[in-house]
Amino acid sequence: MTSVAIAVMAGLAVAQLATLVTTVYLHRTLAHRALTLSPKLMWLLRILTWTTTGIRPRQWVAVHRKHHAFTDVEGDPHSPLLEGFAMVQFANVALYRRVAADKAVVRRYAKDLPTDRWDRLFFDHAIPGLAIGIAVMVFFLGFWPGLLAAGIHTVTYLLLNAAVNAVGHYFGIQPQSNTAHNSQLLALVTMGEGLHNNHHAAPTSARFSLHRGEFDPGWWVVRMLERLRWAKVRHHEVKLKQPAAA
Ligand SMILES: [Zn+2]
Numbered sequence: 001m002t003s004v005a006i007a008v009m010a011g012l013a014v015a016q017l018a019t020l021v022t023t024v025y026l027h028r029t030l031a032h033r034a035l036t037l038s039p040k041l042m043w044l045l046r047i048l049t050w051t052t053t054g055i056r057p058r059q060w061v062a063v064h065r066k067h068h069a070f071t072d073v074e075g076d077p078h079s080p081l082l083e084g085f086a087m088v089q090f091a092n093v094a095l096y097r098r099v100a101a102d103k104a105v106v107r108r109y110a111k112d113l114p115t116d117r118w119d120r121l122f123f124d125h126a127i128p129g130l131a132i133g134i135a136v137m138v139f140f141l142g143f144w145p146g147l148l149a150a151g152i153h154t155v156t157y158l159l160l161n162a163a164v165n166a167v168g169h170y171f172g173i174q175p176q177s178n179t180a181h182n183s184q185l186l187a188l189v190t191m192g193e194g195l196h197n198n199h200h201a202a203p204t205s206a207r208f209s210l211h212r213g214e215f216d217p218g219w220w221v222v223r224m225l226e227r228l229r230w231a232k233v234r235h236h237e238v239k240l241k242q243p244a245a246a
């Protein structure tokens with residue numbers, strides 16, 4: 001296999017790893033408290049978030065909780081119904097940063113995630129974290145293939161996560177009565193996040209698949225972590241926020 005092909009595959013693999021960390025750690029664990037993780041796993045995921053996404057968890061959580069509080073109405077940080085599909089799909093980072101930089105929003109929506117000394121030393125500094133992530137890829141793949149892999153990872157990760165907000169509120173089916181949509185195809189490439197209509201119906205559920213024939217790869221990972229006793233799911237029965245559509 002050529003080094004370009006290896007770099008492409010490595011970039012896509014790291015993007016999937018970062019997407020898994022985003023759904024299991026940032027989304028299901030920190031934002032919705034749908035599960036709790038062992039302290040060692042929390043540390044591992046904290047470091048992976050820093051080195052593969054540069055995201056500050058408390059900012060991500062605040063933006064996301066605001067999205068649940070104002071879904072597709074004035075105040076939603078990234079609604080394709082308000083901003084337009086292309087804006088959310090291709091400029092999600094700009095929409096995210098606008099709200100993530102608002103200290104009042106972060107204080108209000110992420111009170112439970114105060115800054116600690118490790119944040120001040122390391123995790124609140126995105127550039128060194130991302131630089132370590134890129135250095136690891138360069139170490140294993142060589143200079144140019146490593147940079148190519150890092151570039152592919154970045155573009156893929158940003159587009160997939162934007163698609164959860166854009167496609168997830170625009171295209172797909174709506175088995176539950178809310179403004180989000182389910183796309184099984186998107187769920188397969190976003191570790192389950194594409195089952196977004198289900199998620200809005202049952203936000204505290206660690207499992208996003210609610211109906212027959214739906215696949216939530218993130219949930220399979222959560223189940224595996226549970227068997228290893230590294231994770232504890234808050235409630236296994238699905239708790240719907242609103243009654244299902246008639
Ligand atoms: Zn949503």
Ligand SMILES: [Zn+2]
Nearest residue numbers: 064068199203
């Ligand atoms: Zn959510």
